[in-house]
Amino acid sequence: MAAALVDRGSWFLALTLGVSLLKTLFINAYHSTDFEVHRNWLAITHSLPVSRWYHENTSEWTLDYPPLFAWFEYGLSHFARHFDDKMLVVENLNYSSPATNLFQRLSVIFTDVVFIYAARECCRCVKNQKGTRDILNSPSFVLAVLLLWNFGLLIVDHIHFQYNGFLFGFLLLSIAKHLQSRHLQGALLFAILLNLKHIYLYVAPAYGVFLLRSYCFTQDNSDGSIKWRSFSPLRLLALGCIVVAVCAISFGPFVAMGQVSQVLSRLFPFKRGLCHAYWAPNAWALYNVLDKSLTTLFVRLKLVNETMLPRASMTGGLVQEFSHSVLPSVTPFATLLCTLLSMLPALASIWQRPRGARGFLRCLLLCALASFMFGWHVHEKAVLIAVLPLSLLAVESREDAGIFLLLSTTAHYSLFPLLFTPAELLIKFALMLIFTIFSFAALGRLHSALGCLLQPLEVVYLSGLAAVAVACELVFPFSPWQQKMPFLPLLATSAYTSLGICYSFLRLYGTLLRHDGRKPKQP
Template identity: 45%
Template sequence: MAALTIATGTGNWFSALALGVTLLKCLLIPTYHSTDFEVHRNWLAITHSLPISQWYYEATSEWTLDYPPFFAWFEYILSHVAKYFDQEMLNVHNLNYSSSRTLLFQRFSVIFMDVLFVYAVRECCKCIDGKKVGKELTEKPKFILSVLLLWNFGLLIVDHIHFQYNGFLFGLMLLSIARLFQKRHMEGAFLFAVLLHFKHIYLYVAPAYGVYLLRSYCFTANKPESAASSLFPTLSFQEGPLSCILGSKLLGFVQCFGQSAVCHRLLSVGKAGDASIFLILTTTGHYSLFPLLFTAPELPIKILLMLLFTIYSISSLKTLFRKEKPLFNWMETFYLLGLGPLEVCCEFVFPFTSWKVKYPFIPLLLTSVYCAVGITYAWFKLYVSVLIDSAIGKTKKQ
C-alpha cells in the first residue's frame, strides 16, 4: 500500500497498470485464435500483393475484405512490417497459413496498436470529477476507471485470444468522447468520423453524435453549456453524450456489447445508479462472450480472468459508493449469481449428457437467452434512470 501511495504523487500508477496488462497480453500469445486470425492475414496479403483497384474484389479466400477504406490502408501499412517477419503470410494463395512468426506478428500488432487505447484512457481519466477522492489510491475514481478500462476482460479475450483489433478502435471512440468532455467538439467529431472509416459497425451511433453536436456546438450563441443543458437537462456535460451514445449502443448489443460496456465505464464512477447498470451490463455481457472460447485449454483462463475482473469491479465500486444504497437489489443479485450454475451446467454437466450429440446448440442457446434478459434489463434501467432524472431536473428548474 505504501508503494501505491508513493506512486500516486508521481502518476506512475497509470504506467504500472498499462505495463501490467501489456505483460498479460504477451502471456496470452500462445492461446487459441479464431478464424479472424486468418481473416486479417488474408487482408494483409490482399493489400500488400494487389493493386488498390482489386482490394475489394479479390475472392480467392472466403474472407474477403469488407471493412471501410481506412482499415484496408491500416492493413496495407501493417503488411510492410509483416514482410520482415514472414513473407509467405502475404501470399494471397496461402490460405489458412499460420507460422510461428506470423502468429507473433499478428499478436504483437494488436498489442502495439493498443497504445492508442491506453492514451485515450488517460485522456478520459483527466475528465473525471476529482471531488469524490478517497484516502487510498485504490479508492480514487481515476484509479478505478483506469483499471476497469485497461484491464477490460472483454477486450482481453476478444482481441488477445479470439483475435481482433477492437482496442485501438475503442481508443478512437474514447478519445472522441474525451474531446467532447473537454469541449473540443470539432476534434471529437473528426475522431468519430475517422472511426467510421475504420469500422462501419459504429455507424448506428452516428445519430446520437449528430444530435448532440447540433445542440451543443452548432445551435449555440457561444453558449455550449446552455445548449447541452437544453438537450440533457439533468445530466452534466460529461453525462449527456455518454447517455445518448449508450442508448444507441444498447440497442445494438448483440454485435456491439464491448462498445457499450467500455463506454459505460466512464459513467460507472460518477453515480451509484450508473455503477449498478454498468455492473449488470458488463458482468452479463462478459459472460455472453464465453462461447467464443470453446477450447478446453482456455476454459480456466476465461473463468479466472472474468472472476478477477468481476470481483474487482463490484468491490471497488461498492467501496466508492459505500455511503449510498446497495448497488443491487435482491432480484439483480439473484440474477447475477445465477451465472454460476449456468456455467456449471453448460461446461461441466451438459457434455456428459446424451443431448450433447443430438442437441449441441443447447449451451449456446441457454447462454444467449439468459444474457439477453440481463442486457435488456440494463437497457430499460438506463432509460428509466434518464427519464426520472429528467423529471427531477425539470421540477428543480421550475
C-alpha cells in the first residue's frame, strides 16, 4: 500500500502537508521586529490613501518595499480586518493580540502555496534515472525535501517572521520556466519579483545577459561565438514590453502623483551603513574583524591614541553608519564596484559560451553570492538566494552536491543569531541537524558516493563549525565573558561562517572555469 502511494506521486503532497503542519507549531514562537514591520504595513496600506503610503512615518518601520509588495499587503489587510481590525490602525504601534499573531502566521503559511507550486515545477525539471522505481531515492524527491523543508526558510519565515517563501516561489518558478525553455514566462515572473522585493536585483544581471544572449540571439556557431545576423529585435521588443508593463503597473500610480523619487529614497536608504545589525557572513564581515583586530593591536602597541579613533561599533547590533578605526571606511560606490567586478567573469562566460538554462542557473548563483559577498548593507538572510537554487544543481551533479553541502550548512548556521531566545535553542539545533543529516545522506546516496562528497579540509572546516556552535550557543552564555564582551559570539559566528561562504563562492567559480576550459562538442 505504501509503495502504491509513492508510485501515484502522493509523496509530494505528503511532504507539503507535513511541512505545513510543522509550520503551525511555530505560531506562538518568538518573532522578531519584522512582525511589527509587516503589521504596520498592513495598517498603512489599509487605512491611508495611496498618496501617503511612502510618506507615512509614524512608525520607524516605514514602507520600504516596491509598490507590488505594498499592494500585496493591501490585499492581505482585507482578510486581516476579519481577525482584529485594531491591527490596521496606524497609530497602534507595536500592537499585538492573539488574533493578530494568528493572522500574521497563517498569512505566511498560506502564501507559501506559491513556493510549493514552484518547488513542484522545479522537481519536474530534474532528470530522474531511467528505470528507477525507488522514488524516495530519486532526484525529484530529494529536491522536493531540500526545497520544502529548507531549514533557513523555516526559521526565517515561520519563527523570525517574513514572507520569503512567497517571494522565492516567484524566483524558483521563473528558473523552472527557463529550464522548460519558456523564456517569456520566466522573464515575466522575474519582473514581477523585482517589483515585489528589490533585493533580487542581485541576480538581475544574470537574467539580462542570459535572455539577451540565449533568447534574442536565435542561432549560434558550434564554438559558441555570437552571430549578429541571428539577432531577433522582435524578441528583444517582447522582453522590453514585459518589463515596461510590469513596472508601469507597479510604479504607474506613483509616477502620476510625482512620487517616484520618494519611493526610490525608501527603497535605497544608503544611510543605513555598510553592515546590517547582524553581520552578514561576507567579505565585509572579515574586513570588520581585521579592522577590530588591528585597532586592538595598535592601541596595545601604543601606535595610535584610542581616544582619537572613530567609534567603530559594528558589533553593537545597530543599523546605522559607522567608520572603521584603522582600515579605510567602505563607501557604497566601492561595494558596487567590487560586486560588479566579481560578477563579470560569470556574465562573460554565459555570453561567450552559452550552455542553456543550467549555465544561466550557475551564473545566477554566482551573481547572488557576489552581491552577498560585496554588497552594501547586506542582510544575513540574503544568502538563501544562492542556497535554494543551488539545490537544483546539487541533485544532478556530484561536484555541485559537495558545494551545496558546504554552503548550505555554513549559511544555515550563520542564521542562528536571528533566534537568540532560550525557548528556540532546541528547535533551531534539532531542525538544522535533521535537515543537514538528510542532505548529506540523500545526496551521498543519490550520487553513489562511497566516501564523503566533501574534500578533507572541508570536513575539518565543518567540524570547526560544530565547535563554534557549542562554544557560542552553550558555553559562552554561562561564562564570565558574557558581560564583558557580549558581541563575541556574533563576531565569531560571522567571521567563521564568512570563511566558508567565501570558499564556496570561489569553488563555485572553479566549476564554471572548468566548464569553460572544456572543448566544445562538435555537432
